[in-house]
Amino acid sequence: MALAARTVGATGLGANFFDLPESVLRSRRNSKWNAYGPDILPAFVAEMDFAVAEPIQDAIRRAVAAGDYGYPQYKGGKAEPRVAEAFVARMERRFGWKTDPSLVQVVADLVQGTFAPLLAFSEPGDGVILQVPAYPPFHEAIATTKRELTPLTMRDAGTRHVFDVTELDDRIGPRTRILILCNPQNPTGRVFDHAELSALARLAIERDLIVVADEIHSDLVYDGRKHIPFATLGPEIAARTVTITSATKSFNIPGLRCGVMHFGTPELRQRFANTIPARLLGGCSGLGIDATVAAWTSCDQWLDAVVAHLPAARDRVLEVLRAELPEVRCHAPEGTYLAWLDFRELHLEVPAFQFFHDHARVALSPGENFQPGCAQFARLNFATSMPILDRILGRMVDAAKKRT
Ligand SMILES: Cc1ncc(COP(=O)(O)O)c(C=O)c1O
Structure with a gap:
């Protein structure tokens, strides 16, 4: 107290x-x-x-005061690129990660951002590696799209949970297509260090995997630790990584439904778009957009x-x-x-x-x-x-x- x-x-x-x-x-x-x-x-x-932080409240109050609930379009263009721009500026400022607004797809929620890459980059029956225990919708995404779970155990090593990619040697096959990485990890709270992420990066390159990197908790790391965006591990990794994140966890606005998927290259984004049209992903509300931009720029x-x-x-x-x-x-x-x-x-x-x-x-x-x-x-x-x-x-x- x-x-x-x-x-x-x-x-x-x-x-x-x-x-x-x-x-x-x-x-x-x-x-x-x-x-x-x-x-x-x-x-x-x-x-x-x-x-909730005052700049977010102010952004919402402004919209409410104006009864401003139409299809969001701001002077000078569509509203969703504002989210992409705020994301790009924030990633550079906080993590030194250079991203590109043209490689950002704004989505309403990040569970959608997990399902969609599974559908785009794999077929029913293909393998998906997931660190377990895992956030339940990851299991749901694998099961309901009829992909095969390849678990990577988060083992209790006495003071923290760790994983060992060699555990997968016998279980990865030609049909293993995707690695879902959650960093920081829900539920163990691990913030993976460079060596751990590099082991996953090597695996992804050797086995030609697409990586869905859920970094929604990346603002909430403690004791002087630094979050390392997976896509910063090198161009070869960026080219196979879809990073998903939002302001919803760190700024406590999950009901406002707004997040981003960032594709490491235009080719990756195009491969995704060939299967999942942007229209299928819906759009965010103006309130979600305003709140996310306020969170990422002013809070x-x-x-x-x-x-x-x-x-x-x-x-x-x-x-x-x-x-x-x-x-x-x-x-x-x-x-x-x-x-x-x-x-x-x-x-x-x-x-x-x-x-x-x-x-x-x-x-x-x-x-x-x-x-x-x-x-x-x-x-x-x-x-x-x-x-x-x-x-x-x-x-x-x-x-x-x-x-x-
Ligand atoms: C790891 C992880 N990913 C995604 C989500 C979903 O976030 P949202 O519903 O804001 O898109 C959560 C929510 O708890 C989460 O912990």
Whole structure:
């Protein structure tokens, strides 16, 4: 609590920035606070419980004040290139990554941005490599398009999760076409380093893979780490990489539906367009466009405050679990606001999600949605105020202790 208040004060962003009361949060019409009953504390879907940055609010207010809800077209041209330009400027400023607005396809959401490359660059029955556990829509994209999952295990190496591409040697074949990379990784919170990304890059080149690099969490990395966009690993990699990202996670605007796909070369973009016409991808609303441009151009102070707060919340999770429930394994996420919890040592009789839902009145994300067989794991979203986080953790500790 004290820490949250200090951080807020330093940025001049307003007293309630991190500490929105539960009544305000419950009055929001979002998935996080409405999917479960009124006595459940939600820690599942990747939304943050913080007030949205003022420049985003101002952009939305301007549109609302003008009743400005037509097909978006700004003076001097279509609206969507504004998103592409904001993306290009931001990638250069933050990561030194030179991108090209003509290689950007603006999309309404990033799950669409995963399905579409699978359809464009592979056929039913082709193999798709995915690090597991994985964000559930990646599994869904592979299964519903009838591609074959080739899992690459994120192994618990004691202090963090790691992977070893040689595990794939016997399992990659001529029909393996795509690697879905999620960096920072959801749900383990890993921020992959240069050596890890290079191993994946070598694999992609040797096996002639297209890489879908989901970098939606790239603003949320901690402890001095730096996010490395996969496409910056070299021209050969850029030529086979579709990067997907948006402002929705970092700036907490997922309901506004706007994101980008960036193709490493015009040839890659053309190959994609040959199968997936841009029209099929729909368009974004003016509100989504305005909010994304505001987020990417004018909200760094807000983001800095969030990136200062989240590791403190993460450390609170680790501190409480280590002191009160040492049987629960959790490695400090290096990025994201998601913690991957291993409850196997609690020997629960039901899936961990069910146990904490029923006995703690806390809703986590069920582990089995991220990887079959992981029902004794769950993902916890710690992007909330310290008081609410403490109640979530307190309830979980009480429920687990009562049982043991
Ligand atoms: C790794 C990852 N990709 C994509 C998404 C979807 O984002 P959106 O719905 O804003 O497009 C999420 C949302 O949590 C995510 O964690």
